[in-house]
Amino acid sequence: MARAIRLLCAGIGSATVVAMAAVAATDDELKPPVGYRQWFHVNTMIVDKASPLFEALGGMHNVHVNSVGEAALRTGGPYPNGTIFLTDLHDFSVQDGSYVEGPLKGLAVMVKDSTKYASTGGWGFQFWLGGDPKKPIVTDVVKQCFECHQPKKNQDYVYSTYNP
Amino acid sequence: MARAIRLLCAGIGSATVVAMAAVAATDDELKPPVGYRQWFHVNTMIVDKASPLFEALGGMHNVHVNSVGEAALRTGGPYPNGTIFLTDLHDFSVQDGSYVEGPLKGLAVMVKDSTKYASTGGWGFQFWLGGDPKKPIVTDVVKQCFECHQPKKNQDYVYSTYNP
Numbered sequence: 001m002a003r004a005i006r007l008l009c010a011g012i013g014s015a016t017v018v019a020m021a022a023v024a025a026t027d028d029e030l031k032p033p034v035g036y037r038q039w040f041h042v043n044t045m046i047v048d049k050a051s052p053l054f055e056a057l058g059g060m061h062n063v064h065v066n067s068v069g070e071a072a073l074r075t076g077g078p079y080p081n082g083t084i085f086l087t088d089l090h091d092f093s094v095q096d097g098s099y100v101e102g103p104l105k106g107l108a109v110m111v112k113d114s115t116k117y118a119s120t121g122g123w124g125f126q127f128w129l130g131g132d133p134k135k136p137i138v139t140d141v142v143k144q145c146f147e148c149h150q151p152k153k154n155q156d157y158v159y160s161t162y163n164p
Numbered sequence: 165m166a167r168a169i170r171l172l173c174a175g176i177g178s179a180t181v182v183a184m185a186a187v188a189a190t191d192d193e194l195k196p197p198v199g200y201r202q203w204f205h206v207n208t209m210i211v212d213k214a215s216p217l218f219e220a221l222g223g224m225h226n227v228h229v230n231s232v233g234e235a236a237l238r239t240g241g242p243y244p245n246g247t248i249f250l251t252d253l254h255d256f257s258v259q260d261g262s263y264v265e266g267p268l269k270g271l272a273v274m275v276k277d278s279t280k281y282a283s284t285g286g287w288g289f290q291f292w293l294g295g296d297p298k299k300p301i302v303t304d305v306v307k308q309c310f311e312c313h314q315p316k317k318n319q320d321y322v323y324s325t326y327n328p
Contacts, residue, residue: 037204038204041201041226041228044208045262045265046210046263048258048261048262049261051260053260053261054261060208062205096214096216097216097217098209098212099209101208101209101327102327103327103328104327163265164267
């Protein structure tokens with residue numbers, strides 16, 4: 001899964017979402033970015049029902065990177081401050097053997113700020129249900145996000161790699 | 165498959181590719197566009213092995229539209245001249261239940277010019293193997309492309325619809 005980006009966080013399955021949303025951090029300055037669908041489309045990945053990640057990460061992951069990070073993507077990192085990776089996570093359906101994009105489930109980001117987020121490899125993480133800025137669900141960034149990204153330290157914690 | 169775009173043409177299966185490339189039209193002015201990965205990402209669809217379309221259209225279809233056509237996409241068409249839909253078609257692999265993007269197989273376009281392409285609904289079509297401008301494979305645009313798009317006349321022959 002070298003090209004996949006795992007900027008979605010563990011524990012966003014339906015069973016945990018309600019409880020997590022209720023205690024969502026209110027001091028997080030991160031907001032869902034706008035205009036990301038004109039950003040560089042990095043790749044798409046579908047986490048299907050057969051995946052052990054389905055409960056937490058199931059869906060179609062469309063990954064984008066802003067212009068700040070695009071050059072670094074091509075060289076495999078490290079990424080400059082201001083880089084944002086954005087995943088728009090959609091449901092999908094299977095129709096006659098084709099996987100077709102469905103409604104938006106949420107938006108996830110990794111935002112690079114080596115000072116502010118020094119304790120998590122220089123990256124801030126968040127996921128918003130339905131893309132709603134009032135519905136962030138990450139309350140423990142280390143356990144829900146960073147731990148899964150640590151194996152990719154040699155790629156500046158980013159799973160995605162450049163795919164022409 | 166309402167959100168899917170079928171701008172890829174029939175008959176690009178491996179068995180037919182070699183023969184078709186050998187007789188590719190040389191008078192086609194269409195060229196693969198550049199910068200399309202910063203265009204609006206319309207949707208992604210995967211045509212998997214179980215699909216009857218797999219031989220012709222198998223792969224991960226990442227569909228983009230240029231800025232000329234973006235507003236019309238949101239309203240379901242019709243599209244202004246200069247609109248370009250671009251699909252970058254990639255192989256994919258299935259790893260632990262996840263569908264992961266693989267190498268580029270080719271680039272497909274629909275280009276709107278209501279005068280030049282009046283006989284095919286106002287759209288020009290082409291597909292380039294590996295994205296190579298020297299390897300166009302559409303030689304009979306009506307049979308290979310337009311016939312499959314005719315059922316979508318009420319959407320200006322475009323399968324894709326806007327998906328927030």
